[in-house]
Amino acid sequence: MIFFGKDNSDLIKASKLIKKGELISFPTETIYGLGADATNETAVRRVFHAKGRPNFNPLIAHVSSIEMAQSIAEIDDRAMRLIMLFWPGPLTLILKKKPNTVCDALTAGLDTVAVRMPANDIALKLIENTGVPIAAPSANKSGCPSPTEAKHVIRSFDNDMVSGVVNGGRTKIGLESTILDLTSENPTILRHGFITAEDIQNKLLMKVEESTTPDKKGKVKSPGQLLRHYAPSLPVRLNVRYHVKSNEALIAFGKTRLKAKKVINLSPTKNLKEAAHNLFAALIELDEDALYSGIAVMPIPNKGIGVAINDKLKRASIK
Numbered sequence: 649m650i651f652f653g654k655d656n657s658d659l660i661k662a663s664k665l666i667k668k669g670e671l672i673s674f675p676t677e678t679i680y681g682l683g684a685d686a687t688n689e690t691a692v693r694r695v696f697h698a699k700g701r702p703n704f705n706p707l708i709a710h711v712s713s714i715e716m717a718q719s720i721a722e723i724d725d726r727a728m729r730l731i732m733l734f735w736p737g738p739l740t741l742i743l744k745k746k747p748n749t750v751c752d753a754l755t756a757g758l759d760t761v762a763v764r765m766p767a768n769d770i771a772l773k774l775i776e777n778t779g780v781p782i783a784a785p786s787a788n789k790s791g792c793p794s795p796t797e798a799k800h801v802i803r804s805f806d807n808d809m810v811s812g813v814v815n816g817g818r819t820k821i822g823l824e825s826t827i828l829d830l831t832s833e834n835p836t837i838l839r840h841g842f843i844t845a846e847d848i849q850n851k852l853l854m855k856v857e858e859s860t861t862p863d864k865k866g867k868v869k870s871p872g873q874l875l876r877h878y879a880p881s882l883p884v885r886l887n888v889r890y891h892v893k894s895n896e897a898l899i900a901f902g903k904t905r906l907k908a909k910k911v912i913n914l915s916p917t918k919n920l921k922e923a924a925h926n927l928f929a930a931l932i933e934l935d936e937d938a939l940y941s942g943i944a945v946m947p948i949p950n951k952g953i954g955v956a957i958n959d960k961l962k963r964a965s966i967k
């Protein structure tokens with residue numbers, strides 16, 4: 649795997665490989681994506697194959713301009729207001745797809761498409777150089793914790809399916825983008841993220857609904873809403889307040905007197921943004937260590953980005 653830096657000449661080389669149909673991982677403000685030309689069916693199928701991702705679970709098309717978004721999706725007034733308010737940024741919009749643009753593999757045959765403009769200069773330059781939207785799911789094996797550093801990507805893809813990774817250091821936010829469905833009457837959150845329902849509601853002055861888990865019949869609105877997800881191979885035990893088992897490592901939040909062989913504190917000062925930034929790296933680090941047989945996690949307040957943190961932890965703890 650080639651290790652690219654963030655200077656222009658490296659980004660141009662990386663774009664050339666994407667144009668040739670190869671896979672390149674790159675940082676966004678949320679997590680590292682596994683990028684492919686969104687208009688190239690063979691390249692996009694390669695992404696599904698490399699991740700071991702079911703082909704019914706569509707990918708996000710990443711754009712570097714509003715014009716590029718308009719070339720693939722119908723953008724009505726409501727969508728344009730959201731774009732003006734939150735792009736570039738960690739908000740993915742589900743919109744009606746325009747025909748003959750991104751390939752069918754990307755949208756898993758749906759007539760809608762997920763579009764986002766990442767707030768990361770490396771990502772934006774890479775898309776701009778490539779000149780087409782870039783399909784990019786998280787650069788990890790399907791179901792595992794998401795990568796927030798280039799070394800996490802290398803660890804997941806040790807074969808030659810991925811041609812390279814652009815190193816941009818630890819990603820700023822650390823959790824995936826919020827997914828908002830704009831094809832229903834009220835905007836509906838399909839995946840929690842850094843931008844909350846409250847943020848959107850306050851700025852859009854419109855009711856925002858949530859549908860982030862399968863309904864009673866087991867039907868999912870977003871095919872990625874499968875319950876077990878983001879999971880390390882070690883069992884994860886949540887809301888641990890009083891006792892850590894002797895063989896468990898501890899993920900702490902805030903000051904604690906809990907004792908464990910190994911403690912990673914997501915944020916000693918109880919800062920939820922800092923905790924989000926550190927969450928996946930902590931899960932991956934503990935999972936690599938053969939010394940423990942489980943991960944205990946202290947309670948995390950369920951407000952602001954804490955909602956997204958708890959959603960990831962809950963899915964990671966399902967066996």
Ligand code: TXA
Pocket residue numbers: 676678679680681682705706707708738740742755758760761762766784785786787823824825826827838839869870871872873
């Ligand atoms: O922060 C992010 O969004 C990262 C970075 C790399 O941009 N990407 C990411 O991609 O998390 P991925 O593939 O791991 O998650 C995409 C989610 C999946 O849950 C998928 O089901 C949903 O978006 N999705 C994609 N297209 C959709 C569509 N047309 N309708 C409903 N859900 C869709």
Ligand code: MG
Pocket residue numbers: 785786794
């Ligand atoms: Mg993912």
